[in-house]
Amino acid sequence: xxxxxxxxxxxxxxxxxxxxxxxxxxxxxxxxxxxxxxxxxxxxxxxxxxxxxxxxxxxxxxxxxxxxxxxxxxxxxxxxxxxxxxxxxxxxxxxxxxxxxxxxxxxxxxxxxxxxxxxxxxxxxxxxxxxxxxxxxxx
Numbered sequence: 001x002x003x004x005x006x007x008x009x010x011x012x013x014x015x016x017x018x019x020x021x022x023x024x025x026x027x028x029x030x031x032x033x034x035x036x037x038x039x040x041x042x043x044x045x046x047x048x049x050x051x052x053x054x055x056x057x058x059x060x061x062x063x064x065x066x067x068x069x070x071x072x073x074x075x076x077x078x079x080x081x082x083x084x085x086x087x088x089x090x091x092x093x094x095x096x097x098x099x100x101x102x103x104x105x106x107x108x109x110x111x112x113x114x115x116x117x118x119x120x121x122x123x124x125x126x127x128x129x130x131x132x133x134x135x136x137x138x139x
Contacts, residue, residue, distance in 0.1 A: 042103050049099045056092045060085040080135045087127040094121050 037045070063085040067073045094117060101107050107114055 036105060037103055045099065045103060049095055053092055053095055056088065060089040060092070064089075076138055077135060080131050080138065084128060084131045087124050087131065091121070091124040091128075094124070 064082055067078050067082045097107075097109050097113070097117060109117070
């Protein structure tokens with residue numbers, strides 16, 4: 001597959017990643033890309049991302065709860081970690097529609113949420129990067 005960045009869409013990018021490429025048992029047919037993954041691959045991918053979502057929600061809420069409920073945990077660094085946990089928690093909610101899109105190759109959430117999702121993903125990455133910069137400069 002010899003492609004330039006101009007015609008390299010997100011579906012082809014995701015399908016070319018190593019784990020997805022191993023799970024993908026069907027060759028990519030650009031005329032009919034409806035059923036890219038077989039049912040076993042869909043179940044494995046859904047299960048793995050479900051575990052990521054569950055553990056991420058639990059872990060980030062736990063970090064936020066500990067920082068809020070313990071007075072001695074309210075330091076500047078921990079405030080930054082709280083901010084990072086909140087940003088990660090918001091990022092987790094972007095996983096569900098994106099995994100559905102990758103598996104079904106169908107965006108059912110509308111054009112407005114599509115644009116919001118793209119912005120929100122970039123915004124959350126920026127929040128995380130700037131939080132790490134703030135933690136580093138505080139040190």
